[in-house]
Amino acid sequence: MSAILPPATLGMLGGGQLGRFFVLAAHEMGYKVWVLDPDPNSPAGVAADRHLKAEFDDYAALDQLAAGCAAITTEFENVPAGTLDYLAKFVPVRPSADAVAICQNRVAEKTFLANNGIPHAPFAPINTEADVRNAPSVLFPGILKVARFGYDGKGQARVANHDEALAAFQAFKGEACVLEQMLKLDYEVSVVLARDEHGKVKCFPTAENAHARGILDVSIAPARASGCQRDTAEELAERIAEQLDYIGTMAVEFFVSRGELYVNEMAPRPHNSGHYTIDACVTDQFEQQVRALVGLPLGDARAHSAAVMVNLLGDIWYDPTQPGPDSHGHYREPDWSQLLAIPNLKLHLYGKHHARPGRKMGHFTVIDADPAKAVATAMAARTAIG
Template sequence: MILPPAMLGMLGGGQLGRYFVIAAHELGYKVTVLDPDANSPAGRIADVHLCSAYDDAAALASMAETCAAITTEFENVPAATLDFLAQTRTVRPSASAVAIAQHRVLEKQFVRDAGLPVAPFAVINTAQDLPADDSGLYPAILKVARFGYDGKGQARVADAAAAAAAFEQFGMQTCVLENMLSLDAEVSVVLARDADGHIVTFPVVENSHLNGILDVSIAPARISDVLKAKAQALATQLAQKLAYEGVLAVEFFISEGKLLVNEMAPRPHNSGHYTIDACVTNQFEQQVRALTGLPLGDARQHSAAVMVNILGDIWQDGEPAWSKATAHTALKLHLYGKHEARPGRKMGHFTTLAADRDSAHNQALIARSELGIG
């Protein structure tokens, strides 16, 4: 067990890293952030900001010397960085788990081989791997194997010709071609697993997306208790198969009443932001606890909640109308402190709280409209 006031390390300086720093500080820890952006939201509030690349030898040596344990806020940290730090320090999650989550082919194959349900897919290494029109995979989504997020590196394709064009557009890098199913809903489960294998799951969240980016998350999800329990069980099974240590998010499709694993994230997740205001322990405190060996916190939800993402698009006519959002007394506004607003960039979020889900949802939709979101 690593106790305060030890120094913890965070690879990545975005909003997820920022909330980790906040949670760690509240528990009495200090934090070093490694991020190449001098204006990174996490770096600006950390005790130490190493403004260097993720493979910078001097920065990694400094982190290895000063940090008792190290984690990450995003999955595209070089595996060699995690391996180097793990030689002398506690690193959670492991490089092997992150390597699977950062590569869609490895991820899909791991989930399938673990016995969990996934949508039909094909691995595309060359144009010759693209299935014919009669394969049963079309319509489909072509996704690059690495560095795709928030709808980037993805293309909807109706047939083999469209798939070939998209594959060429993606530079003929390895892709996954996944059958595009008719969806009843999309949900996610955020959980934490400690080094002893204990797992705590947060309530299942229902998600909707706009232009490939998460728009609204409703907690608890508007699905049956049977499906909620099944989703938590499948996420738990996946964490156990990975021998995972840390916070893990698992996204699911629900198609024709059946759950299918879509993808996983080896870190806290956008759809888990509601836990900051609506749960006894939020996902970032849970990340600190799993990293340091503290007992995992109570994940119980005490208020119905709806989270809405705030993207840079609403700054196009100047500063948004925050007075309208803050007029809602049960709305919690979170701005990430990013120095530049750009279309599609996550600049913040808000969460509405209520005694029941419908009331929270109605308030969220009103505030979303007042801010000009969507």
């Protein structure tokens, strides 16, 4: 198709911080954006030109979105595939429902990896208690994950043996799961890339990711891995995007175990570990999402600086000595002055109304020509903010 040019209106399914950054990137380029999300206070909804406050399967709202938008994308991997298929009857929808459907279900995702010969942790689909009992012993110690709707370590249980796996499966109320072998991790990396309608791919520099309590904590880019591992990660990510015939920005998370790369999971959208691209790359992951959506050539994805991104979770808002302003807990706004005084630190707050422990409220990125200095400055800033 010929490119959709500004000031066309673009549609976004989902109103979280990823959607918000898409809105900001699209606005910078002169596009308008409509966001569909049921939450009246959603970070993207409040920044959008129009916010349709409706559920993702509200077909009247989907009709409105399709009528008002020249192309539609998503920031939320759990949007029903049927919704994307429906919208695609009227306007270009990128990525496709098929690609999203694979990424949103851990069984489909791991089966896809297996079918395409892409290295991944040994796993077994678990649909019944008998599946748990018959699970190969090599999967223990393992990790039982619900097949759908898990994120930030939610819907996961570490299990040492069949008995624990059975108890965990019952606690998940018999929901479809995967049982995965627990790998001994050297570290984790991710590749965020964009792929356009002609199949051209641009990878951002591989990021090295540290998690705390199952939630991304710090991303360092470029990853401190050997060049060879970085290249392999990019090659694998590119192969996955091709096999999915993916159009848009996507992320592939990897485990590095005993020096080998294993794909952990894919995200059919920009990714938290790609937030550093906002401040450190010529074109960021959200502008690439816009470009792929509207049919423009992808931008230059190279980094002009090393970067360290640190997530700001609701925990640092929490103060047990303060009376809570409402039922959401005891919290106060952190004092941002120290972070804002650091000249090569960029603070991003998502405007969420309620701070909760573990909730992603914002992040900051330190950029520096010297990667070691970026790490040191970011770690000192993190200590300062709590």
